[in-house]
Amino acid sequence: MxxxxxxxxxxxxxxxxxxxxxxxxxxxxxxxxxxxxxxxxxxxxxxxxxxxxxxxxxxxxxxxxxxxxxxxxxxxxxxxxxxxxxxxxxxxxxxxxxxxxxxTPPAAIRQVAEDLIRFPEASVSTLCAPIHSAALLNDPHTVKVVRDAAGYALYFSRAPIPWERDVLGAEEREAPIGWRHIGLYSYRVGYLRRYVELSPCELEDVEKLEQLRVLWHGARIHVAEAIEVPGHGIDTPEDLALVEALLAQREAR
Missing domain, CATH: 3.90.550.10 (Spore Coat Polysaccharide Biosynthesis Protein SpsA; Chain A)
Structure with missing residues (x-):
């Protein structure tokens, strides 16, 4: 590959x-x-x-x-x-x-590339992980994705999707109650060239999610469940300290 x-x-x-x-x-x-x-x-x-x-x-x-x-x-x-x-x-x-x-696990990087090759109808491939807690499902900083039967993205949102109408108040369940999007992408080069020429869409502006532009303009995104879930990313000094501690724990094993 x-x-x-x-x-x-x-x-x-x-x-x-x-x-x-x-x-x-x-x-x-x-x-x-x-x-x-x-x-x-x-x-x-x-x-x-x-x-x-x-x-x-x-x-x-x-x-x-x-x-x-x-x-x-x-x-x-x-x-x-x-x-x-x-x-x-x-x-x-x-x-x-x-x-x-x-x-980011090297296996996840390789997986997202392999996935795009396996699904020729997709222009973009990305990953997801199961959500088991209501708190995570309702967190607007956690991007959720809903997929079709073949694993292609139907929609991404900061809102809790899908909304299970008949189940209220469950704090945590064994079965996934949603899927968290992992922001690791692979592109076909030809599509990437076209993508940056596309106009932003209303949904992208509302949700502040760039990947919605792909769906809006009719291309397909395949979303596989990550075989290894990436660890904590770094945005703040607090994140940096947390990851430093995690790396120290890893080295100590």
Whole structure:
């Protein structure tokens, strides 16, 4: 199987300035993410940034860096520029791995690429994990997905979907009561080029979920259950401390 991984890495971050270069267990956060991608068996792993400080750090730990525009509004747009600069073929598969996810299992990265190859009708592939608690289902920071019988996405929302009308008040159940979306994507290169030219849609603006643009314009997203669920991502100093502690526990085993 052939696939590539691109890691968009933007230096600016409101809640955690200089996030990609923050020290995590003695190494830059971005290096941990890069190591996860390399362990997935990709043909090529690239870091896409618009900041020379990130580029310099990449050189320090041996990663290949691609300089991209500072005007991009999303990781997908940055990814599309890399695709264009590299001239990759339309049918190639590229995984978008966020630069603040140092606990992403290599198996999940490989899975999302394999899944897109297995489902030729899909333009995009992503992952999900079961939700067992009402608190998580109702959390607007947790994106939920509903799939059809073949595993294709019907809708993504911050709201609790599906809403089980006849079951009220259950705090936790053994069977899944919903599915949490995991923000790891693979694209067919040809579709990614078209995607960034599509106009945003009303649902995307309302939910603040970029993937709804794909469904709105008629393409299909396949959503497989993750064989290994990624760990905690990093958005804040508190997240950084938490992941540092988790890595220390892992090393101590």
């Amino acid at each position: 052939s696939f590539r991984v691109v890691i968009p890495a933007r230096y600016a971050s409101t809640r955690l300035p200089g996030k990609p270069l923050q020290s995590l267990a003695g190494r830059p956060l971005l290096q941990h993410v890069y190591d996860c991608a390399c362990a997935a068996g990709a043909d090529e792993v690239l870091i896409a940034t618009d900041d020379e400080r990130v580029a310099e750090a990449c050189a320090g730990f041996g990663a290949e860096n691609v300089m991209t525009s500072a005007a991009h509004r999303s990781g997908s747009e940055r990814l599309a520029e890399v695709v264009q600069l590299r001239g990759w073929a339309e049918d190639e598969v590229v995984v978008n791995l966020q630069g603040d996810e140092p606990l």
